[in-house]
Amino acid sequence: MNQTIPPTPKIISVGNRQISRIISGQATADGAGVRLRRYIGSAELDHIDPFLLLDFFESDNPDDYIAGFPSHPHRGFETVTYLLAGKVRHEDSAGHGGIIESGGIQWMTAGRGIIHSEMPEQEQGRLAGFQLWVNLPATDKMCPPAYHEYPASQIPTEIRDNGATLQVITGTTSTRTIGPVRGVTTDPIYLDVALPADSTLTEPMPKGHTAFIFVIDGELNLPDDENTPVWLSAKQLGTLSDGTAVCVRAGDTGARFLLVAARPLNEPIARYGPFVMNTPHEIEQAITDYNAGRF
Numbered sequence: 001m002n003q004t005i006p007p008t009p010k011i012i013s014v015g016n017r018q019i020s021r022i023i024s025g026q027a028t029a030d031g032a033g034v035r036l037r038r039y040i041g042s043a044e045l046d047h048i049d050p051f052l053l054l055d056f057f058e059s060d061n062p063d064d065y066i067a068g069f070p071s072h073p074h075r076g077f078e079t080v081t082y083l084l085a086g087k088v089r090h091e092d093s094a095g096h097g098g099i100i101e102s103g104g105i106q107w108m109t110a111g112r113g114i115i116h117s118e119m120p121e122q123e124q125g126r127l128a129g130f131q132l133w134v135n136l137p138a139t140d141k142m143c144p145p146a147y148h149e150y151p152a153s154q155i156p157t158e159i160r161d162n163g164a165t166l167q168v169i170t171g172t173t174s175t176r177t178i179g180p181v182r183g184v185t186t187d188p189i190y191l192d193v194a195l196p197a198d199s200t201l202t203e204p205m206p207k208g209h210t211a212f213i214f215v216i217d218g219e220l221n222l223p224d225d226e227n228t229p230v231w232l233s234a235k236q237l238g239t240l241s242d243g244t245a246v247c248v249r250a251g252d253t254g255a256r257f258l259l260v261a262a263r264p265l266n267e268p269i270a271r272y273g274p275f276v277m278n279t280p281h282e283i284e285q286a287i288t289d290y291n292a293g294r295f
């Protein structure tokens, strides 16, 4: 008798998000010549609503960063700077200034317009970190500029039984650690997580939120859209499918990674350099306003 063996059913953890794309980033330079890798906002990945851009910079060679980002404008979105090493001085047209240091976050709402500079506050040593651009809805694009700025000492660290540590910049974890950046329109989550070797992290994730993981060090294992386990390596970004939780496992050297999510806006995007609006007309208006000194 010819017996047909049924295929082994795939074990799918209901609700868990999967890797939908792996992005390795593109080497580029921005500002006055800062060398960086661009993961979002490139030909490889234009945007993942509401995230418009993600740059990662890391170098101990001053030639790669010393030129910095001299005076430049923004309108219509938020810039989020998170430093892993080094110091960056910022000053802006609203009279605000300060220094972001290692482990510090600056969540700047450019709104209707700001002109600022972001310059390394060091002539040697390692400078590393991220800049993320988060879009604003049409109703908020012309709001007054605003800041959330916190040094590392004001970012809570949650330590789990398995040794996992979570720096909670924004959002609320499953054990109710709340990040200091609050009141952002897109309800973001921004976690810097360190996992010991072969340990796991499971966190709920609001359904519908766009989410991605960026591996800083080590390797992370999670399923792809066929539910096959895949490895996400250091300096790779993985975009995640929709779902209600994220479950990842670190490799045998552990892993440090960003887990970032926010509610998509589902609005048209008109984009020109540092201006991100809804229509081409609004971009023309931004250029006119900037040239007329109205920022």
Ligand code: FE2
Residues within 6 Å of the ligand: 069, 072, 074, 079, 116, 118
């Ligand atoms: Fe900027």
